[in-house]
Amino acid sequence: MPQTPTPHNSAKAGDIAKTVLMPGDPLRAKYIAETYLDGARCVNEVRGMLAFTGTYHGNPVTVMGHGMGMPSIGIYSYELFNFYDVDAIIRIGSAGAFADGVELRDVVAAQGACTDSRYAHQFNLPGQFAPIASYDLLERAVTAAREMGIPVHVGNVLSSDVFYGDDDTASASWKKMGVLAVEMESAALYMNAARAGKKALCLLTISDKAGKGLSPEERQTSFNEMMEIALALTVPRA
Known part of the structure; x- marks a missing residue:
């Protein structure tokens, strides 16, 4: 295992749990740790990208922002997988809806992720790569949501490099493909x-x-259902 800490993460070997929940906002990571985890301690503050490790129903969990x-x-997921020997990362974030019937506060599980990025170029593949979720985690998330009475939309999302896009037709084009x-x-x-x-x-x-x-306040409370689905995945199956 490469040496830790890294230039981006001050956690030492053993400070990071095998399962990591990752919101974009490091303050949301702090909120999750304070609200849901027992014995949470801060294990990273480099560049303000807070990470906390504690337990949920007795099971070790780390929650860390990803920017x-x-x-x-x-950067952060690469180091977690390859330097800290993390087994699973569950991103818990926000999104803008394309599809009809997907409304504010709804939860979406990304079965696949289209992209306008050239991130895959680094792998020197002889074709296009289709990024997909781990089926085990997806199946468990849908089951957990159903048991909690939380509706979940499952399907394709778009991971875009652009937030303020210059192409007014882009959203409609992705929508017509079922994204x-x-x-x-x-x-x-x-x-x-x-x-x-x-x-x-x-x-x-x-x-x-x-x-x-x-609003920022509504995001704080509306995201709780998604967080609780993710946390359910940190508890081993009976």
Whole structure:
């Protein structure tokens, strides 16, 4: 295992749990740790990208921010998989809805992640790679949501490099292909997991649709359902 800490993560070997939950916002990581974890302690503060390790129902869990965009989550997830020997990363983030019937506060499980990024170029593949979730995590997430009475949309999302896009037709083009929502990280996470032989899943809460969006306060409370689905995946099956 490469030497830890790294330039981006001050955690030492053993400080990071085998399962890591990753919101984009490091303050949301702090909220999750304080709200849901027992005995949480801060294990990283480099660049303000907070990480906490504690237990959930007696099971070790780390929650860590990943920042915005594929380059950012690409760095953090690569180090977690390859330097800290993490087995599974569950991204818990926000998204903008494309599809009809996907509304504000709805939860989306990203079965696959289309992308306009060239992140896959580094792997020198002789074709296009299709980034997908780990089926085990996806199946368990859908089951957990059903048991909690939380509806979940399962399907394709778009991981985009662009937040303020210049092409007014792009959203409609992705929508007509059945893409449910847009975010900025899942494809890179899924590619890093595939390359490392590890597991990954992206759970999203719809925060924006057709010019309407949740306030920061609404995001805090509306994301709880998604967080609780993700936390259920940290508990081993009976």
